[in-house]
Amino acid sequence: MPPTMYKLSVPAFIRGFSALGGLFDKAEAFASEKGMPLAELFDARLAPDMLPLAGQIQRASDTSKNAIARLTKIEAPRFPDEEQSFAELRERIAKTVAFLETVQPADLEGSENRDVTLSFPNLKVAFTGEDYLLQFVLPNFYFHVTTAYDILRHKGVPIGKADYIGGLG
Template sequence: MALTMYRLSVPTFVHGFGVLGKLLDKAEAHANETGLSLDDLVNARLTADMLPLSGQVQRASDTSKGTIARLTDLQVPSFPDEEKTFSDLRERIAKTVAFLETVRLADLDGSETREVTLNFTKLKMTLSGEDYLLKFVLPNFYFHLTTAYDILRHKGVPVGKADFISLS
């Protein structure tokens, strides 16, 4: 099967959210076994100037939805960043995946040449859709997944590389 913008994005995001859900499952089990507060985990961060676990889930969600918005003409749902519990985080993941599952291969046809302009506070650039996906989106998405993993690992949750790589 040829690599397409669809195959590089939607299934990758869905898989990543599956991994994130399994990491949350392990974190919750660990918290139940050790008495670690789930609230502390949701609000845990690696350092003061980084987003907490909840923010990492929110940004992974926003990254995947924003990608679809920029590469297609689809209406993308907006979710307020109000997650405060593990249940909230799981619901955010489920809503994001439900949206991604509505995206069709044809929706992304030709998006590799679509012009995408990023205009963030410290970043302004215009990229082809292909460069946007490969050089910005995927690294950004995996940054937030990795940071969520790192937060959980830092808090003592027994997760390892195999949990992150997860081929299932």
């Protein structure tokens, strides 16, 4: 059976958020062990023009839930980007996952042919649903999850590839 839009999206998003939870566990333990304020990790960024850790989580959340909304008739919840702690980022992840868990495979049936248009400053891009998911959503989601990993790794948190990939069982 070929992959479905559901299998390519919802489980991938949930797995990414699960990996982020594990990264947060290690980051909090590292900060505690080193006597480092959590704000040093929370506000860290790789470059001055990049979003900090919190922004990476917010964008991963928005990317996943808005993709489902664009590919279905389900309205995505809106979360203000006001998180100020790891606990609040965890709460945002939990609310995002709770929303994703309401999505059923049938909700995404036929969405590969749905027209999706994104508007950027000075640019409009039209996709089929399949191209939107494969060419924009998944790369964007993984960019933000990877950047969150990279920020924590750059700050010295002892994480590795297995932490990013997550459990394979």
